[in-house]
Amino acid sequence: MTLLALEGSIELGIIYAIMALGVFLSFRTLNMPDLTVDGSFTLGAACSAMLAVAGHPWLGLIAAMGAGFVAGNVTAWLHTKLKIQPLLAGILVMLALYSVNLRVMGGRANIPLINQTTIFSLLEGNDLAPLIIPVTILILIMVLLFLFLQTRFGLILRATGDNDQMVRAIGGNTDFTITIGLALSNALVALSGAIIAQYQSFTDISMGVGMVVIGLASVIIGEVIFGIRSLLRRLLAVVLGAMVYRLVIALAMEAGMPPTDMKLISAVVVAVALSMPVIRDYLLERKKRWVTRYGGEGGQADAKDK
Amino acid sequence: MLKINNLSKVFGQGSQNEKQVLKQINLTLAPGEFAAVIGGNGAGKSTLLNCIAGVHPSDSGSIMLGDYDITNWPEYRRSRLIGRVFQDPLMGTAYAMTIEENLAMALAKGKSRGLQPGISRSDRRNFRDRLAQLELGLENRMSDKVGLLSGGQRQALTLLMATIVRPSLLMLDEHTAALDPLTSRKVLQLTRDLVAAEHLTTLMVTHNMTDALAFGTRTLMMHEGSIILDLQGKERSGMTVETLIASFKKHSGEELVNDRLLLS
Structure with a gap:
């Protein structure tokens, strides 16, 4: 593998790791595979692209997180209040988001960001900008997540996926923990989408397809390789899993696998891991x-x- | 402390399988009273507990606990006043979390669950002392995941979690039924000590008639959704398992045919 390709996949791995942390929140701590992710990833990218075009790249990231938070709320509401199965609730919101995303993007299926000011313009001229900025954001998020999951609320959030009956028996409102959990999860996913959009200077309506599978693959690969002994280790495992996944994909491409087969490979990797x-x-x-x-x-x- | 008025519950209303599981239950527990509930399968014991806990909404009647009318409260809100231990040792704890994390969640009952640190240093000291009282060696395993504990250890831990914030009502739903006889004894002993020390108002479902007479201050017998026998004081202390079976027959007009109840 060339050094350039290696660097590229590490950069991508770091940005996708933020998405994988979101998937970890729903899939592992709430024990709910949340398919909203495919929609909220694009939603984040769309918000980010529109605001970057308008000259506010950083605001784009914040708006993306807000939009993802709302999307997760809707899924949680469908599940906790209307009693729709989590999988189906996620699929419904993912579908609805397709239309929403097109609206956000002003009816266009893609938005190029060439020659626009992006978050990477902050370190103009520094070749390592595409690495430094995502790494900084990722570290910030990991620290916040690590602290959050050990707060009083974080504890019952984690317990909800383990045993929701027990959480209610000790006075925890599981509808609320699920709502906040899914909202935060999708906020992280949208943030990841937002950074990707500015990183690749391009947003496409279908860029979120299969994102949940990539997230699951990262979480599972991380667990298999790095273990699940402590909370810190679990979070690190998710991040490293996301990077390993990227490297595997890069190697497969290197070996001559056409990029169009990537979704197939992702699906097989997750099926085998599960x-x-x-x-x-x-x-x-x-x-x-x-x-x-x-x-x-x-x-x-x-x-x-x- | 607990005052239940005309509580009724029907499962499968309007369907072919419609079954009235609770029929106009009236029950009052004084503060510090420890009532054991017995009865055959389908008598409504667990449903009664679940209706009080809010797992099932009741169809009619009212439930007062302390100064609160909890009839329409959601389950999690009632849990701030009620401690519960279940039959299944897996149900009372979060298995992938540590012993101290489980205790910390229970300790936050009734307090705001915001972004405060989940466990403080003084909490840890408190947990160590409380766990040491169980005499199971758990005080040295506080950062072990609960999934590593045996059924008896988990029930003891759940009991501690249910009482670490003093509940207005403690409800035990056959909490020793899934344990081996020796462990079951230990957990019952522990229950008795905890209830006595904190002077807790307690409702304990059991299938063991000897226990139902030996433990607590009052024995309630349920049959087909009603409380058919309510023993306390002298009447209760004079009872043996044999006379209990005889009075069951008298009050229900049926033989007590329930191997599980008789053999245990």
């Missing part, structure tokens, strides 16, 4: 059978493993 427990059990079972049939060596190897 089925890891089943695959592991199956392999263990086979190993056991092999040991009972042939005894001896297999058994010793087994003992050594432990």
